[in-house]
Amino acid sequence: MATEMALVKPISKFSTSSPIFSNSRYGKFTTVRMSSTSQSTTKAAAKGGKKAAKTAIKETLLAPRFYTTDFDEMEALFNTEINKNLNQSEFEALLQEFKTDYNQTHFVRNKEFKEAADKIDGPLRQIFVEFLERSCTAEFSGFLLYKELGRRLKKTNPVVAEIFSLMSRDEARHAGFLNKGLSDFNLALDLGFLTKARKYTFFKPKFIFYATYLSEKIGYWRYITIYRHLKENPEYQCYPIFKYFENWCQDENRHGDFFSALLKAQPQFLNDWKAKLWSRFFCLSVYVTMYLNDCQRTAFYEGIGLNTKEFDMHVIIETNRTTARIFPAVLDVENPEFKRRLDKMVEINEQLLAVGETSDIPLVKNLKRIPLIAALASELLAAYLMPPIESGSVDFAEFEPQLVY
Ligand SMILES: [Fe+2]
Ligand SMILES: [Fe+2]
Numbered sequence: 001m002a003t004e005m006a007l008v009k010p011i012s013k014f015s016t017s018s019p020i021f022s023n024s025r026y027g028k029f030t031t032v033r034m035s036s037t038s039q040s041t042t043k044a045a046a047k048g049g050k051k052a053a054k055t056a057i058k059e060t061l062l063a064p065r066f067y068t069t070d071f072d073e074m075e076a077l078f079n080t081e082i083n084k085n086l087n088q089s090e091f092e093a094l095l096q097e098f099k100t101d102y103n104q105t106h107f108v109r110n111k112e113f114k115e116a117a118d119k120i121d122g123p124l125r126q127i128f129v130e131f132l133e134r135s136c137t138a139e140f141s142g143f144l145l146y147k148e149l150g151r152r153l154k155k156t157n158p159v160v161a162e163i164f165s166l167m168s169r170d171e172a173r174h175a176g177f178l179n180k181g182l183s184d185f186n187l188a189l190d191l192g193f194l195t196k197a198r199k200y201t202f203f204k205p206k207f208i209f210y211a212t213y214l215s216e217k218i219g220y221w222r223y224i225t226i227y228r229h230l231k232e233n234p235e236y237q238c239y240p241i242f243k244y245f246e247n248w249c250q251d252e253n254r255h256g257d258f259f260s261a262l263l264k265a266q267p268q269f270l271n272d273w274k275a276k277l278w279s280r281f282f283c284l285s286v287y288v289t290m291y292l293n294d295c296q297r298t299a300f301y302e303g304i305g306l307n308t309k310e311f312d313m314h315v316i317i318e319t320n321r322t323t324a325r326i327f328p329a330v331l332d333v334e335n336p337e338f339k340r341r342l343d344k345m346v347e348i349n350e351q352l353l354a355v356g357e358t359s360d361i362p363l364v365k366n367l368k369r370i371p372l373i374a375a376l377a378s379e380l381l382a383a384y385l386m387p388p389i390e391s392g393s394v395d396f397a398e399f400e401p402q403l404v405y
Pocket of ligand 1 (some may be wrong): 139173251252
């Protein structure tokens with residue numbers, strides 16, 4: 001697809017020239033060319049393999065994704081001649097905030113990192129590495145998308161374009177910081193390789209807006225919740241990266257606020273029955289994906305003293321409340337039925353994973369999967385059809401970007 005290629009080219013150039021992503025600085029470490037789901041490679045590499053470990057990219061439904069979109073449609077949406085709803089003064093104000101660059105000097109490491117990493121051993125070490133990989137991949141995915149949007153919108157709307165470029169600066173910092181975290185475990189993600197080898201999911205612009213708004217806000221709530229928990233329970237502070245989450249999550253919050261300004265400028269994505277259906281759909285996919293992912297990794301959350309399901313429900317409820325300020329409809333996640341359905345999905349997902357672990361031939365595995373997938377789909381549909389909460393701000397003027405603490 002042309003749009004995918006366009007996305008890949010400039011980035012691969014960046015990834016080989018930027019000090020943030022250059023692997024040469026990890027010369028003595030193992031460079032890992034893999035997706036965030038290929039644990040076996042991590043294990044092999046962590047055991048001390050000196051050569052770059054090369055493996056096929058494993059795509060799963062729950063792995064962090066890379067996105068691409070219809071850039072021509074994006075250009076039309078941000079053309080001030082065509083779209084009279086674009087409030088340029090609001091975007092100018094947001095641009096000034098991004099230019100202020102509050103976190104310019106925030107991401108500075110110290111020797112505590114390596115010392116802490118050396119003390120993490122046993123199963124927690126592996127799960128920690130996976131957490132760093134997945135987070136790095138997710139941050140890097142934001143970097144790629146925003147970088148390309150910054151490039152493509154330069155002519156049509158230079159202010160919006162510059163904001164995208166500055167957001168890609170933030171995401172590059174986040175991904176780079178996580179990748180340096182991997183170096184404490186003698187590993188490094190080969191982001192240049194990932195850029196080229198990973199499949200890109202195509203979303204139309206309006207879906208990019210819903211999905212990225214939600215992922216920024218859910219990212220904010222995840223980081224701030226972990227930060228606050230570890231501040232109150234310092235005995236679980238086993239790796240210093242979490243101490244950086246307080247300022248870090250404000251970047252994500254700002255990114256989310258920019259997307260709500262973008263959505264406000266496109267009222268057609270917010271004000272009809274289709275917008276309500278899509279809003280609920282994206283809320284459901286984002287919440288379910290996180291819940292199923294995290295429930296497969298309870299060792300990580302328990303390792304830092306959290307109860308996985310309680311943590312996730314807190315994040316879902318807070319994200320949903322924030323999202324209700326802009327989306328025209330959200331899910332009733334505080335209804336106990338919603339959590340019951342999520343827990344049922346976790347059970348079914350565990351059975352699906354167990355089928356994958358058996359020694360059956362692929363055909364038998366697939367036959368065993370059919371009723372489970374049907375059960376999962378029916379739980380998803382039932383959760384989707386629960387009576388929603390009508391939301392959104394009718395008077396958009398009162399919605400202003402703000403810091404949430
Ligand atoms: Fe980020
Ligand atoms: Fe972000």
